[in-house]
Amino acid sequence: xxxxxxxxxxxxxxxxxxxxxxxxxxxxxxxxxxxxxxxxxxxxxxxxxxxxxxxxxxxxxxxxxxxxxxxxxxxxxxxxxxxxxxxxxxxxxxxxxxxxxxxxxxxxxxxxxxxxxxxxxxxxxxxxxxxxxxxxxxxxxxxxxxxxxxxxxxxxxxxxxxxxxxxxxxxxxxxxxxxxxxxxxxxxxxxxxxxxxxxxxxxxxxx
Ligand SMILES: C[S@@+](CC[C@H](N)C(=O)[O-])C[C@H]1O[C@@H](n2cnc3c(N)ncnc32)[C@H](O)[C@@H]1O
Numbered sequence: 297x298x299x300x301x302x303x304x305x306x307x308x309x310x311x312x313x314x315x316x317x318x319x320x321x322x323x324x325x326x327x328x329x330x331x332x333x334x335x336x337x338x339x340x341x342x343x344x345x346x347x348x349x350x351x352x353x354x355x356x357x358x359x360x361x362x363x364x365x366x367x368x369x370x371x372x373x374x375x376x377x378x379x380x381x382x383x384x385x386x387x388x389x390x391x392x393x394x395x396x397x398x399x400x401x402x403x404x405x406x407x408x409x410x411x412x413x414x415x416x417x418x419x420x421x422x423x424x425x426x427x428x429x430x431x432x433x434x435x436x437x438x439x440x441x442x443x444x445x446x447x448x449x450x451x452x453x454x455x456x457x458x459x460x461x462x463x464x465x466x467x468x469x470x471x472x473x474x475x476x477x478x479x480x481x482x483x484x485x486x487x488x489x490x491x492x493x494x495x496x497x498x499x500x501x502x503x
Contacts, residue, residue: 323404327342327370329396337393337394337436339435339436340436340467341492344370344374348374348490350380351486352374353380355497357461358382358383360387360429361387361427361429362387362427363389363422363426366378367432369434374432374434375388375390375404375408388408392413393415398412416444427458429456429461430461431455431460432463435448445474452502453502456502459501460503462499462500463500464500465496480500481500482499484498
């Protein structure tokens with residue numbers, strides 16, 4: 297009887313350990329954990345869909361030699377779409393401020409430069425001499441405190457003073473984008489209806 301009980305306990309312990317290991321390697325589960333601990337900075341109920349990733353990447357012109365900075369990469373759906381779109385890994389710089397998602401991104405994309413940082417501090421790790429061709433942002437500008445979003449966006453003009461592409465997604469399906477529309481030149485937009493919830497991808501030109 298005692299032997300059976302200890303066998304059962306050991307089985308449950310193993311199940312628990314394996315479930316924990318599994319959860320640490322599954323992007324959507326980590327994302328949901330982040331959502332509960334930091335709802336405003338996570339800013340979405342679920343990771344971006346493949347369709348949203350493809351639409352964001354498609355807005356990126358391929359070619360060029362400058363850096364493409366992805367801000368708020370989360371689980372890496374947009375990152376993967378950028379690679380699939382033909383962006384060379386050496387041109388990508390991935391920025392994520394959640395420690396858990398940063399570690400996940402490092403494991404998922406060992407070939408990329410992934411930085412654990414706040415997008416508000418880009419100037420600290422991107423030297424002024426580096427040319428930036430594009431900023432691809434999943435930063436939840438609408439759910440962040442207004443001042444924090446302003447601080448992040450106001451940097452983008454300094455990061456890419458000579459004109460660069462900016463792609464941002466938003467759950468606001470129409471109307472101007474707070475922080476962006478008054479600053480940058482609108483180029484194009486598309487809606488990813490299959491995303492949860494549907495999202496609009498907006499392309500701007502900086503500078
Ligand atoms: C809407 S989610 C990104 C979804 C992502 N495309 C995916 O598929 O998982 C926003 C992400 O931005 C990150 N984030 C929010 N504020 C940030 C900041 N100031 N700097 C860097 N990352 C930030 C969050 O941690 C979160 O991973």
